[in-house]
Amino acid sequence: LIEDVLGTSSGGEEFLQEYHTTQTLTDATRRKLVNIIVAHMIDKHGQLPSKAVREEYALGIVTVFPSLKDPYSKKGYEHFYDAASSTGYISWRLKTIQRKIRRGHASTRGPNVRRSIVVDQQLDGDAYQEAISLLNHTTDSSVIFLKMRETFQNRQKLIYDSDKTQDIFSIFPRFLDTKGLINQHFTLLFEEEVSNLLLQKWDPFFRDNVIKEAKRLTPTPERRRMLQAAESPGSELDEAPTYDQEMSALLLLLYLLPPPPGGPRFPKISASDAVERLVVFHK
Template identity: 30%
Template sequence: MGSSTGKVSVSEAAKEMVENTLLRKPGGEDILEEYKSENSLSHRTRRQLVNILASDMTERHGRIPSRQQREKYALGIITLFPSLKDPFSPKGYINQDFLLLFGAETSSKLLEKWDTSLKPKVIKEAKHLTPSTVVCRLLKAAEKLTENEENGKLYGMRRINISPSDAEHKMVHFYKSGCSIDEHLQGVEGKQPYILAVGRVQNRIDTFYIAVDKQLIPCQAKCSLSAFDELFKSHYVFNLSYDESLVHLYTFVQTTIFNIDVTSTDESPRVRELRAKILNEN
C-alpha cells in the first residue's frame, strides 16, 4: 500500500473546509449547484461566495485572521472551484480576491477615506517636496480634479534615486485607443504590475487595465483612484513584491491606509513619520 494512504493533502483539507462551510451557510448550496451546472460562477455569485467565506473566517479566527488562515481559504476556493483559479480571467477579480484575504472593512479603506480625509493631508505634505515641473503639475491636478474629471494620472511619494516622473511612469502607462496593446506589452521589461490606461487622449480614459508579466487584467475601475486601488491590491492577489523604487509608497499605502501588517512590516523612518503626522492631524 502507498505511504500516502490515510493522509489528506493541504489542498484537499482546504477544499473540504470551504465546502463544509458553504453547506452549512445560507445560500452556500446554491453556489455549489451553480458551479456544478455552469462550471463557473456569475459575478454576483462569486461576490456572495467571498462574503460567506470572509464572514466565516472572521467568526473562526477573529477580525484579523493570520496570513496562513487567509491563504487556506483562498486555496480551498481554487481547489473546490478550479475554473476560478486563472488570475487572468477576462473579467478580473482583484477586488473580490483581496476582499477574501482581508475582509470588507480593510478592502474599502482607500476608496472610503481618500477624498474625505487622506487626500487633503497628502497634498499638504507633498507641498513640502522640492518643487519641480512634474511635482507642480501633479499637485495642480490633485487639487483641481474631481472624481468625474480624473484622467488616469497617478503619482507616488518621492524617494532617493527616483524622480516623481519616473515614479509616475512605473505606476501608469497611457496607451492610445486603436494601437496594438500586444506590441506595447512585449516592449515592457519586468514583471511588476502597473496600470495601463487606454483612451483617445490622456484626459479621457475609456478603460483601465492592470498589466502584469505581459498579461492584461481588466479593471472594474472607472477612475484613476479606483485603478490605483486595484493596482495595490494586485500585489497581494498575485503574491508580488513591491517595485524596489516604489517600496516606500506602497508600504505607506499598506500600513497607513489599509492598516495591513503594521507592526510586522519593515518601514523607513520617513514612512513612520508621515503616517504619524497624517493620522494624528485633525
C-alpha cells in the first residue's frame, strides 16, 4: 500500500532512496512522508477515515520502513497511529487539515458574508430618498411591498454596516406593522427555493425537536407558559397565552441558541430580553 502511494506521488521515490541509503528517515523527511500518506488517505477515504484505515496506513509505514518501528510499543506503529487514544502523526496531521478546512469554511459563510444578490429595478439617490418618505406615509400595502422591494439593495448595505444596523427599523418601520415584508426580504435574499425550506421542515421536524430540547432546560414560569402554549392549541389552555403555538415554539428556540459573544458595543443579553427585542406587538 505505502509503496504504491509513494510510487504514484511526486517525490515519493526520494523517500525510498533516502531510506535505502541511510536505513532511516530524518524528522523532516518523516513529516513529508506523513503529509503524503494522509493526503492519499483523505483522497481515498474522505476527511474522516476509520480507525481501521488509519491503522492500515500506520502498519504500512513501518512495514516499508522497518527502522521507524517503535520497539517499545505493543504493535510498533502506535507513534504513527494509536487507535486507543486517537493520537500519533497521522491523527495530528488529519486534525491539522480538518482545522484548516473549518477555518476556510468559516471565512466564506455566516451573517457577515456579503452574498452576491442581484435584484432588478433598485432605487438610488433621490429616488431612494423619495421611496423612504413614501413608505413612512402610505397605507397602500401594494405600494409598501413594491417600495420595500425597490430599496432592498440599499437596505442590505445598512445591514452590513455595523454603525447603521440598529437603525433598520427606524428607517424602515413598515417591517413592524406590515405582515409579509420580512418574508419578502428573506425571499429576495435567498430566493424562493431556499427561503421555503425552514417552513417546510418546521412542523414535521424542527418544531417538535425544539419543544423536546426546551423541556430539558431549567424550568421557569415563563418557559413553562411557552412550553404549554407550544404544545397545546389556545382553546385548550386555562388562560389566554401571550403567544400562539408557532410563536411560542420559535421563542423557545431562543433559549436553546448559544449567546453571542459580548463586547463594548453589543453587551450580552439574556434569552428573556432577546424575546422582548425579537417580538414587538402593536395594538
